[in-house]
Each structure stands twice: as structure tokens, then as C-alpha cells.
Amino acid sequence: MIQKIKHLLKKIPGSYDISCLISDPKMEFKNWLEYFDLKRRFGGKKKHTGERRGKLLIISLMGNLTSVAKMEILLAKSADFAGLEPVVLTNRWSWANRFYRAFGIKSFVYFDDFLAEARKHVNHAEVEKASHHIKTFDELMGYSFNGVNTGKYICSSLVRKTYSGVVEMDDPETQKKIREYLVETSINTMAALKIYEKHNPDAVLFLERGYTPYGEFFDVALNNKLNVVQWCGSHKSNSIILKRYNKNNQDQHPASLSPKTWNHLEELKWDAQKSKAIKEELFKNYASGEWFSDVGTQVRVKMSGADEVKKELGLDLSKKTAIVFSHLFWDATFFWGEDIFTNYREWFVETVRAACKNDKLNWVLKLHPANVVKLNRDGYKGELVEKQSIRESIGKLPPHIKVLEPSTKISTYSLFKVMDYCV
Helix, strand or coil: CHHHHHHHHCCCCCHHHHHHHHHCHHHHHHHHHHHHHHHHHHCCCCCCCCCCCEEEEEECCCCCCHHHHHHHHHHHHHHHHCCEEEEEEECCCCCHHHHHHHCCCCCEEECHHHHHHHHHCCCHHHHHHHHHHCCCHHHHHCCCECCECHHHHHHHHHHHHHCCCCCCCCCHHHHHHHHHHHHHHHHHHHHHHHHHHHHCCCEEEECCCCCCCHHHHHHHHHHCCCEEEEEEECCCCCCEEEEEECCCCCCCCCCCCCHHHHHHHHHCCCCHHHHHHHHHHHHHHHHCCCCCHHHCCCCCCECCCHHHHHHHHCCCCCCEEEEEECCCCCCCCCCCCCCCCCCHHHHHHHHHHHHHHCCCEEEEEECCCHHHHHHHHHCCCCCCHHHHHHHHHCCCCCCCEEEECCCCCECHHHHCCCCCEEC
């Protein structure tokens, strides 16, 4: 009921703030405090006054995630001082818009303003017809609309919303959601086409790019041969990753290295000092808790010695140890590369099955620590899908397999001291 009221209030200027205050007063108060602090400290600061040499469109559709907006503001102002006009693609009701304005960014494109017109350019009968032909997961993954890989973005969005890691094609509720997504992603694609055509950016900046509607904007930008850049968090504080994309590398992870960089590294003379520097970088960021701290991967953990870890995990000292580092089943599931398994869940289950048959090793299933922060942030209270997968597909684990919970106090770095094999 609250969501329906909020949706209606979006159409009335100022009333959406009241609905947010009613539904989450603590968050609304925090946002206002942050906003006034930013306005006090940065309002009226120097703006670019020279000649413009282009336009940067920032795909900023995160709504109330003001932490993301603040990072994008820094990138927008950097582009501003470099001569690019920052233009923010957002929704009219987005809280983050105030933060942009506090920094003197005034150019906005409102995504929701384009949806009604885009809907008119989608042949709903054709989309409905296509939905009846999609029977399997592979058919959905391979589905595209106007050169956009909408099927892949639908799959990623489905597993992200259900936390299951699996697209249940035979489930009536999933089938209904797929039909809705097929229409929605088609409309988003047409809106993206119109927005790029109307505003003609020279460069486009993304954070998310694998879920709907971000994926539609990403693919259309690549199809139009725009200068596409993604930013994302890094392994340490006060740093980010930036990667430029084109049609040739669009399925690569942002932390991956380009052929040019690989060639450069291969030409370097490797020595003990470089190896030491890498080891020190790993240790420093794990020991300080900075390792991908935006999702709390090493918060409230302790560095332990090898003997302490072996004792706590109950490892058989006569055996070598293999550690399985699982990813979140539902996070960025179908974003990168070509998959060998259907999904992360299938990979995990098959890996555990193989481990069950091999009692010559200690096996440790290290469940991803980001489960804690991300599930808490989303308000999810259900069973961990990793544990559910073991319960439903494996049953009781043999004694040579240990499960390390996402909330473990053992630092991931400490596991390196007892690990002989890594999966």
C-alpha cells in the first residue's frame, strides 16, 4: 500500500518527500542532513567557464543511493573542469538530484519523461508473441530487441530480485515476470534510443550495466559507437576502477586487463621486488579491512595464524586443503564472459558434489562475506541460497567438508596460509 501511495505522490511536486518521510523517517532525515552539509561546504564553488568540448551523460538511476551519487558527482565535476558538460540521466523523484544541484550541476534528463512516448513505439503484440516462443533458459538468454541483449539483462535482474541464482522457467510466477520484463526492457530500449538521439552525448558513464534498465542504455551506447566508461569500487579505499568499453570487450569484467596492458606486463622484467609489492598490497588491504570495504568483505574479522585456523576449522592435519571461494549466486550473475555452467548455483552444487567424492583432501566452502552487507542492505531475511542448495541437492555433508559462514571472524587472508588448492 505504501509503495502505491508513493508512486501516486511522485506526480505531485514536493509530496514524494512527504511519503519518504512517512515510510523511512530515519533515512529521510539522514539524507537531508547530508544534503545541507554538502550545500554548505560546496555550494557556489568554482564552475567551468571555458569552452565546452563535449557532453558527458551520466546514467544515474539509483534513486536514493546517495553514496553512489556523491561518487558520481566527483566524476561529473572532473569532467566539468576538463571541458565536458555533465548531464545527469535520472528520474524526477530521485533524492540524488539535490546532491548534484548542490555541486552546481544543473543539466538533467529525466528517464521517466521518455517512457510514455517509448511505449508507443513498442509493438506489444510482437513482444507477446516472442514471449510464447521462449521456452528455455538459453532461449531467454539469447533473446534480443533492436540489437540489445535484453534477455540477458532480464535473467540477471530476475535472479537479483529473487536471490535464488536460478531462473525457474517452469514457474508460473517467473513466466509472468518474464513477460512483464520483455515489455519493460523493450520500452527502455526505445527510450534509450530517443534519449541518445535527442541529447547526443560524446561520452556515457555507468556504474551498473548488467541489469535492466542500465543494460539497455549500455548496449545502445555501444551500438552507437559512443565513448562508454564504467566506474566501480576498487579493492582499497579512496580509489575506483574505470574501464572503457566497446563492442569487442563489452563482456569483460571492469577489473580485467586489456591486451595492451597484458603485453606491457609481459615485457616487464619480473623480480622479487615486484612480487613483494603485490604481496604487501594484498596483506595491507586485508589487514586494514579495506579489501572491497564497500560491501564489508573484511570488516570485523581477525588475522589468524595457520595453526589457529586449522584448529578452528577442525582440519585433518594429515591432508592437504582445498578452499572453494563461492560468489554470490544472484549478483552480476550473467554479466561477464561465456558461461561453462548454467549459473553460479549449478557450478557450486557440482563443485560440492565432486568434493564429497574426494576425501583425500580437507575441503572448505568459503561462502562470500558480501552476503552479510548486501542482504542486510536489501532487508532479506530468508535462508542463504548456498545453504539451501546444499540441503536440497547434496544433503548432509561428509566430515571432510567444512562450511565457512559469510559472517566468519576468520580473515580471508588467513586462509591463504592453510590453502594448498583454490577453486
